[in-house]
Amino acid sequence: MKLQSSTLIRHLASVALTCAMALPTLAHAQMASSPTLYEQLGGKPAITMVVHDMLANVVADNRINHYFARTNIPHLQMELVSQICEVTGGPCKYTGLNMQQAHKGMNLKTADFNALVEDLQKSMNSNSVPLGLQNQLLAILAPMEPDVVHK
Amino acid sequence: MEANRWKKTLAATAVAALGVLGMTAAHAQGGRLLATSGVTEVGGSTGGGLTPWAVISGYDTGDEVGGSASGTFVRVPNYSLSSLGASVGIHNRLEISVAHEVLNVNLGGLSNLSVLGNQAGGLGVVAAPSPIINLGNQTISMDVLGLKARLFGDILYTPYPQVSVGIKYKKNNDFNSNFSGLGPIGIPKFLGAASDSGTDFYIAATKVFLNGIFHRVTLVNLTLRGTKANAMGLLGFGTNSNNGIAGALGTKSDNSYHAELEASAAVFLRPDVALGGEVRQQPDSMKYPTNAAATTIGSPGTMKDVFVAYFPNKSMSLTAAYADLGPLPFQASNKGVYLSLNATF
Numbered sequence: 001m002k003l004q005s006s007t008l009i010r011h012l013a014s015v016a017l018t019c020a021m022a023l024p025t026l027a028h029a030q031m032a033s034s035p036t037l038y039e040q041l042g043g044k045p046a047i048t049m050v051v052h053d054m055l056a057n058v059v060a061d062n063r064i065n066h067y068f069a070r071t072n073i074p075h076l077q078m079e080l081v082s083q084i085c086e087v088t089g090g091p092c093k094y095t096g097l098n099m100q101q102a103h104k105g106m107n108l109k110t111a112d113f114n115a116l117v118e119d120l121q122k123s124m125n126s127n128s129v130p131l132g133l134q135n136q137l138l139a140i141l142a143p144m145e146p147d148v149v150h151k
Numbered sequence: 152m153e154a155n156r157w158k159k160t161l162a163a164t165a166v167a168a169l170g171v172l173g174m175t176a177a178h179a180q181g182g183r184l185l186a187t188s189g190v191t192e193v194g195g196s197t198g199g200g201l202t203p204w205a206v207i208s209g210y211d212t213g214d215e216v217g218g219s220a221s222g223t224f225v226r227v228p229n230y231s232l233s234s235l236g237a238s239v240g241i242h243n244r245l246e247i248s249v250a251h252e253v254l255n256v257n258l259g260g261l262s263n264l265s266v267l268g269n270q271a272g273g274l275g276v277v278a279a280p281s282p283i284i285n286l287g288n289q290t291i292s293m294d295v296l297g298l299k300a301r302l303f304g305d306i307l308y309t310p311y312p313q314v315s316v317g318i319k320y321k322k323n324n325d326f327n328s329n330f331s332g333l334g335p336i337g338i339p340k341f342l343g344a345a346s347d348s349g350t351d352f353y354i355a356a357t358k359v360f361l362n363g364i365f366h367r368v369t370l371v372n373l374t375l376r377g378t379k380a381n382a383m384g385l386l387g388f389g390t391n392s393n394n395g396i397a398g399a400l401g402t403k404s405d406n407s408y409h410a411e412l413e414a415s416a417a418v419f420l421r422p423d424v425a426l427g428g429e430v431r432q433q434p435d436s437m438k439y440p441t442n443a444a445a446t447t448i449g450s451p452g453t454m455k456d457v458f459v460a461y462f463p464n465k466s467m468s469l470t471a472a473y474a475d476l477g478p479l480p481f482q483a484s485n486k487g488v489y490l491s492l493n494a495t496f
C-alpha cells in the first residue's frame with residue numbers, strides 16, 4: 001500500500017522473473033519489504049525536524065500560540081515525535097496521555113485544530129516532505145480531530 | 152451583443168469580487184483548510200460547477216460566519232449562461248444563497264418550422280403554418296434562492312461523509328415574455344413548460360479522502376435531487392401538453408417530481424489545484440427540436456464537465472471547465488467553456 005513507483009516497478013520485475021514460484025510467498029515478501037511510512041518519511045531524525053519546525057510555527061502562530069503559553073515545548077516535541085513514529089509504523093511506543101485526556105478542558109475549536117494542521121503542512125513543506133507522504137500522514141492524524149476539539 | 156454580455160458579466164463579477172475581497176481584508180480568515188470552501192455551482196450554492204455539495208459556504212468552522220460571491224460564465228455555440236451568486240454560511244451549519252442567472256439564446260430566426268406549425272396543437276397560437284420564430288439574442292433570466300443545512304459529518308474529520316439537505320426556490324422571469332410576437336408566451340412556455348417557478352429538494356453527501364488516489368487529496372460528492380426543472384429551470388418547470396409546441400411534439404403533461412442523481416469527483420494535484428469532473432441528470436419530460444429545421448426531437452439530458460480549480464489563497468478561487476450541457480432547443484450538442492471566479496470571506 002505504501003509502495004513508491006520505483007519500488008513497484010522493481011517488484012513487478014521480480015514477479016515476472018519468478019512467476020513460476022509460489023505466489024503467496026512472493027506476496028508476503030513484497031509486503032515485508034515495502035517501507036513503512038515512518039521509513040519513507042526518513043525515520044526519527046526527519047520526523048524530529050518536522051515536529052520541531054511545526055512547534056516553532058505554532059509558537060509564532062497568534063491564532064493558537066496562547067494554548068501553548070505554559071507548555072514545556074521540548075517535552076511536547078518528544079511526545080509528538082514518539083506518537084508520529086508509532087502511528088506511522090516506526091519502532092516507538094507513545095506513552096503520553098490519550099488525545100481526549102490531553103485536551104480536556106481546553107475547549108479547542110475545529111479552527112484551532114486546522115491551524116495546527118496548517119502549521120504542520122508549513123513545516124512539512126519547508127522540510128521538503130513529498131506531498132504524497134504529507135497526505136498519508138495527515139490521513140492518519142485527521143481522525144483524531146473529534147477526540148481533540150470541544151473537550 | 153455577445154461581447155457586451157461578456158463584459159457585463161466580467162464587470163459585475165469584478166465588482167462583487169472586489170467587494171468581498173475588501174471585506175476579507177477586514178475579516179479574520181476562517182478556520183477551515185484551503186479549498187474546503189468548494190466553489191460555487193451555477194445555482195449559487197457551494198459545490199462544484201454544476202452540482203451543489205454538502206459543504207457549507209466559506210471557510211468557517213462551527214464558531215464563525217463566512218460566505219462567498221461568484222460570477223460564472225458558460226459559453227456553448229448558440230447559448231451562453233452567466234450567473235452571479237452570493238452565499239452566507241453560518242457556523243458551518245446553515246447556508247443561504249442567492250443567484251441570478253441569464254441564459255442568452257442566439258439561434259437566429261427560425262423559419263422552417265412547418266413541421267411544428269402543421270400539426271394539431273402546434274403553433275396554432277399564431278394561426279400560421281410556418282411562422283418565423285425569433286431566437287436571435289433572446290434572454291431568459293432566473294432568480295434562485297437556496298437554503299442548505301448540514302445534518303451531520305465533516306468532509307475531513309469524520310469517517311463517514313458530511314451530509315446536508317437543501318431546497319432551492321427558482322423563479323423564471325421570462326416564462327411569459329413575448330419573444331417572437333406570439334403574445335404573452337415566453338420561450339419556456341413556447342417549449343411546453345407548465346410553470347414559471349419551482350422548488351428543488353436535495354440531499355448531498357461529500358467526503359474528502361486525505362490519502363486518496365495517488366496519495367492525493369480526493370473529494371467525492373453524490374447529490375440526489377427532486378426537481379421539476381427543465382434545463383435547471385431556465386426552460387421552466389414541469390410540462391403542459393396545451394402550452395406552446397408541446398402538443399405538436401407529443402410532450403405529455405407532467406407536474407411530478409423527478410429524482411435525479413448528480414456526482415462530482417476531484418483530485419487535488421497540489422493543495423491549491425483540483426482536477427475533477429461532474430455529471431448531473433435532468434428530467435426529460437420536455438421535448439424540443441434539436442436542430443434548426445426541427446426534424447429531430449430531444450429532451451434535456453445529462454450535463455457533464457471536467458474542471459480545473461485553482462485556490463491561490465482562501466480569498467478566491469478560479470474554475471475553468473469544459474462543459475457538455477446536453478441537448479438544448481434547436482441544438483443537439485452544446486459543449487463549451489465554463490469559467491468561474493469565486494471570492495470567499
